[in-house]
Amino acid sequence: MITIALAKGRMQDDALALLARAGVCLNEDARNSRRLAIADESGKYRFVFVKPADVPVYVEHGIADCGVVGRDVLLESQADLLLPLDLAIARCRIVVAAADPEIMTRSLGMLRVATKYSRIAATHFGTRGIPVEIIQLSGSVELAPALGLSDLIVDLVETGRTLRENGLSVVEEIAESTGRLVVNRASYQLKSEPITALVKALGAVVNGEERA
Amino acid sequence: MRYYIGPEARLRRTIEDTAMSVFAAWSYEEVITPSVDYYDLFEQGMGQAEAQRGFRFTDNDGRLLALRPDVTSSVARMAATLLSERPRPLRFCYAAPVFRQQPQSHAEWRRENTQLGCELIGTNGHTADLEVLRLAAEILARLNLDSTYCITINNVEIFNGVAAHLNLADHAREELRRLIDTRETAELQRFLQSFANDEARAFLQPTQLTGKREVIRAAREVITNSRSLAALDSLEELWTALDAHGLAAQFEIDLSDVSSLDYYTGLSLKVFVHGAGTSVGRGGRYDGLTGNFGRAEPAVGFVLNLDALTEVLARRMTDV
Numbered sequence: 324m325i326t327i328a329l330a331k332g333r334m335q336d337d338a339l340a341l342l343a344r345a346g347v348c349l350n351e352d353a354r355n356s357r358r359l360a361i362a363d364e365s366g367k368y369r370f371v372f373v374k375p376a377d378v379p380v381y382v383e384h385g386i387a388d389c390g391v392v393g394r395d396v397l398l399e400s401q402a403d404l405l406l407p408l409d410l411a412i413a414r415c416r417i418v419v420a421a422a423d424p425e426i427m428t429r430s431l432g433m434l435r436v437a438t439k440y441s442r443i444a445a446t447h448f449g450t451r452g453i454p455v456e457i458i459q460l461s462g463s464v465e466l467a468p469a470l471g472l473s474d475l476i477v478d479l480v481e482t483g484r485t486l487r488e489n490g491l492s493v494v495e496e497i498a499e500s501t502g503r504l505v506v507n508r509a510s511y512q513l514k515s516e517p518i519t520a521l522v523k524a525l526g527a528v529v530n531g532e533e534r535a
Numbered sequence: 536m537r538y539y540i541g542p543e544a545r546l547r548r549t550i551e552d553t554a555m556s557v558f559a560a561w562s563y564e565e566v567i568t569p570s571v572d573y574y575d576l577f578e579q580g581m582g583q584a585e586a587q588r589g590f591r592f593t594d595n596d597g598r599l600l601a602l603r604p605d606v607t608s609s610v611a612r613m614a615a616t617l618l619s620e621r622p623r624p625l626r627f628c629y630a631a632p633v634f635r636q637q638p639q640s641h642a643e644w645r646r647e648n649t650q651l652g653c654e655l656i657g658t659n660g661h662t663a664d665l666e667v668l669r670l671a672a673e674i675l676a677r678l679n680l681d682s683t684y685c686i687t688i689n690n691v692e693i694f695n696g697v698a699a700h701l702n703l704a705d706h707a708r709e710e711l712r713r714l715i716d717t718r719e720t721a722e723l724q725r726f727l728q729s730f731a732n733d734e735a736r737a738f739l740q741p742t743q744l745t746g747k748r749e750v751i752r753a754a755r756e757v758i759t760n761s762r763s764l765a766a767l768d769s770l771e772e773l774w775t776a777l778d779a780h781g782l783a784a785q786f787e788i789d790l791s792d793v794s795s796l797d798y799y800t801g802l803s804l805k806v807f808v809h810g811a812g813t814s815v816g817r818g819g820r821y822d823g824l825t826g827n828f829g830r831a832e833p834a835v836g837f838v839l840n841l842d843a844l845t846e847v848l849a850r851r852m853t854d855v
Contacts, residue, residue, distance in 0.1 A: 383812065383813075384812045385811065385812020385813065386812065401638070403813075404717065405717055405718045406717045406718060406719045407718045407719075407720060408720070408721070409719075409720075409721040409722075506718075507812060508807075508813065508814065509807045509808075509811060509812055509813060509814060510812075511745070512685045512687055512745070512787060512789070512805075512807045513683075513685055513807050513808075513809050515745060515746075515787070
């Protein structure tokens with residue numbers, strides 16, 4: 324049996340829809356149930372639903388053989404995983420945003436950056452030699468500049484509406500993020516047949532080659 | 536940090552004894568190396584990036600010491616200095632703890648791991664490579680892991696040949712290596728668009744990089760540079776020999792195993808066992824290593840992680 328870890332929330336429905344088109348179906352009852360581990364209809368796959376940041380953890384430890392999670396989470400976790408497919412779902416951008424877009428060029432002192440992505444932020448500013456103080460938050464990051472906690476934020480943006488409504492605008496884009504299929508290194512070798520089949524089937528769906 | 540008590544400690548001891556008896560049967564002499572040595576030794580032996588994962592501290596006179604992060608460095612130095620007059624080949628084995636700092640929450644989190652390892656120094660060619668591969672297979676079979684383990688083999692010169700042929704700058708070569716290592720096909724495709732030469736297409740099919748002999752055949756269809764082709768020949772020769780020994784079922788060719796290019800110079804191998812989420816062993820050929828200590832000669836070897844094997848086998852015992 325292949326265990327697939329799925330990130331709960333934003334990406335979950337898109338990921339399940341893709342998997343269904345690749346022939347891995349969860350029936351309605353299972354989907355609506357509140358159990359966190361469920362088998363698919365064929366009994367060949369088991370799904371576990373975990374928080375996005377935990378997907379790389381489950382897969383790296385080999386508890387799940389593969390998973391679906393955003394590139395933002397992968398960049399932040401730096402887990403040692405195989406990333407064979409870009410699933411092109413839940414597309415969004417990781418950006419630097421501020422109330423005053425000029426602040427990056429105007430301020431020569433230490434900038435305060437509030438973010439859920441402390442590693443991505445540290446790397447982004449660090450490689451360009453811009454001194455920043457990273458303030459780690461776990462949600463509602465857009466509040467930080469309005470309340471004076473930080474000068475900048477580094478966060479995920481889909482439409483930009485949340486930013487606008489909180490009086491922020493994008494200063495620069497760090498990276499684009501989409502949902503990725505990740506695979507455990509050991510599983511890739513030890514369960515190569517079913518995993519290769521899954522990668523191929525999903526790859527065909529993503530590239531629009533699926534048979535009608 | 537980990538305690539082994541009673542039955543678990545016995546199991547761990549049995550695994551160690553099994554491996555050491557197989558090494559002995561193949562005429563490998565046991566060697567015990569210092570647990571504390573000058574940090575320089577490990578930097579010369581492992582390269583800076585790996586050696587820096589060791590725990591470092593200073594001696595009374597201010598010189599930098601380290602708890603050994605590997606055993607191979609010490610054995611290579613010993614072969615090049617103390618034993619420079621001994622007739623070749625040298626065969627050494629060891630069971631010894633090594634110490635490395637690990638990033639928290641990553642799967643390989645232990646600071647202390649005991650390595651069961653061997654080094655075959657002073658002999659070249661696929662007979663030496665075959666010898667250590669058969670040794671690894673025999674140990675795993677004696678541990679009753681038959682049909683639940685898989686050893687992947689590759690020759691890093693296949694990648695090196697392609698990278699040299701593309702004429703890549705260092706950072707681009709590292710980017711190519713990373714994309715192949717993590718099998719990021721879509722990004723790899725984008726990366727390669729800027730090159731007229733399409734040899735690296737060999738790495739574009741993530742599902743065709745791993746397998747049996749057909750992997751080599753597929754790679755030959757796109758790779759034309761002589762360095763990679765020589766490496767493919769040598770890998771195929773090795774595969775034929777493994778096949779002749781009835782080991783083809785337990786081995787896989789994995790052209791995407793390019794994780795330690797600066798260290799290995801030919802064969803590279805990784806050991807996977809059902810029940811362990813990460814590889815439980817690794818090795819390869821490092822002909823450049825002993826040269827760092829004044830006497831360049833071919834060398835090949837591998838290590839198995841005793842703690843990981845104990846965990847897998849202990850879980851299997853309780854499951855039965």
